[in-house]
Amino acid sequence: MTHDTAPLKAPSQPPVTENRQSSGGAIERLAGIMAKLRDPETGCPWDVEQDFSTIAPYTIEEAHEVADAIARNDMADLKGELGDLQLQVVFHARMAEEAGHFALADVIESISDKMVRRHPHVFGVVERTDGTAAQIGWEQIKAEERAGKQETGALAGVALGLPALLRAEKLQKRAARVGFDWPDADGPRAKVVEELNEIASAADDAARAEEFGDLLFALVNWGRHMKIDPEAALRAANSKFERRFAAMEEEAGDTFAGLSLDDKEALWQAAKARGL
Structure with missing residues (x-):
C-alpha cells in the first residue's frame, strides 16, 4: 500500500506510547501522531504536501467503508474503519490548526455544543417527548441555525458532496417540509412513467442524459413515499x-x-432460482 494509491491508514504500531486507557488520551495520542506526520522538517513528505481538497476524497471513501462494515455486520472491521474515519477528522483539524483556523479541540467542543443545543428535551428544561416530536424539534433548531448563517432557503445547507441519490432524497424532504410534495405515492409513480417517455422521445444525447437524471430523481421521490432508502436499496441491488x-x-x-x-441468461435465471 502506498500513499499514492490508497487512503491514509493509521500506523498499526505507532512510535508513541501515551496513555491508551481513556478516550481523551487516545484522541490526544492520535493528534500527536498526525502532528509528527505533518512536521515540515521531520514528517512524512506525502502527509506534509496534502491539503483539504486532496484529503476530502479519502474522507468520503472512509465513510463509505464504515457503512460497508456495518452492512456486513463485521464488528472487527467496523472498529478499524471507524479508526480510519477518525484519522480523517484529525487530519483535517491539524491542517486547519496549522492555517490558524481552528484546532481539534474546537471541533469536539463545537459538536458537543451542537448536540446539547439540539436535544433540549435531554439536556435542557423542555419536557421529554417521543421520537417524532423530538425529530420535529431537531429540525426546528437546525432551521434556526441555518437562519443564523443567513441560509434561509428551504434547501439551504444540503451538502454538495453527498452521494447523488442521498442528496436528492434530502432535497425532496426539505421541499416536503414547506408543502411542495405529492400527497401519496401515486404522483411520483406517474412522474417515473412520464420521465421514461421523455427519455424515449429525447432529441439527442444531451437531452437523454438530462431526462435520465430526471428519471433518477423521480425514482428517489417514489421510493421516499414508499419509505425506501434509495442508497440502501441500490447497495442491496449491487x-x-x-x-x-x-x-x-x-x-x-x-x-x-x-x-x-x-x-448467460439461462445461468442468471438458474442463480436467481437458487435464491442468490
Whole structure:
C-alpha cells in the first residue's frame, strides 16, 4: 500500500506510547501522531504536501467503508474503519490548526455544543417527548441555525458532496417540509412513467442524459413515499448482482466469456432460482 494509491491508514504500531486507557488520551495520542506526520522538517513528505481538497476524497471513501462494515455486520472491521474515519477528522483539524483556523479541540467542543443545543428535551428544561416530536424539534433548531448563517432557503445547507441519490432524497424532504410534495405515492409513480417517455422521445444525447437524471430523481421521490432508502436499496441491488454474477462464472468456469447471451441468461435465471 502506498500513499499514492490508497487512503491514509493509521500506523498499526505507532512510535508513541501515551496513555491508551481513556478516550481523551487516545484522541490526544492520535493528534500527536498526525502532528509528527505533518512536521515540515521531520514528517512524512506525502502527509506534509496534502491539503483539504486532496484529503476530502479519502474522507468520503472512509465513510463509505464504515457503512460497508456495518452492512456486513463485521464488528472487527467496523472498529478499524471507524479508526480510519477518525484519522480523517484529525487530519483535517491539524491542517486547519496549522492555517490558524481552528484546532481539534474546537471541533469536539463545537459538536458537543451542537448536540446539547439540539436535544433540549435531554439536556435542557423542555419536557421529554417521543421520537417524532423530538425529530420535529431537531429540525426546528437546525432551521434556526441555518437562519443564523443567513441560509434561509428551504434547501439551504444540503451538502454538495453527498452521494447523488442521498442528496436528492434530502432535497425532496426539505421541499416536503414547506408543502411542495405529492400527497401519496401515486404522483411520483406517474412522474417515473412520464420521465421514461421523455427519455424515449429525447432529441439527442444531451437531452437523454438530462431526462435520465430526471428519471433518477423521480425514482428517489417514489421510493421516499414508499419509505425506501434509495442508497440502501441500490447497495442491496449491487450485492445481489455480484452474487448472481459470481455464481454464473463459477458454474460456467473458463467458458463463461465465450457463451452466448442466451446461455448467460439461462445461468442468471438458474442463480436467481437458487435464491442468490
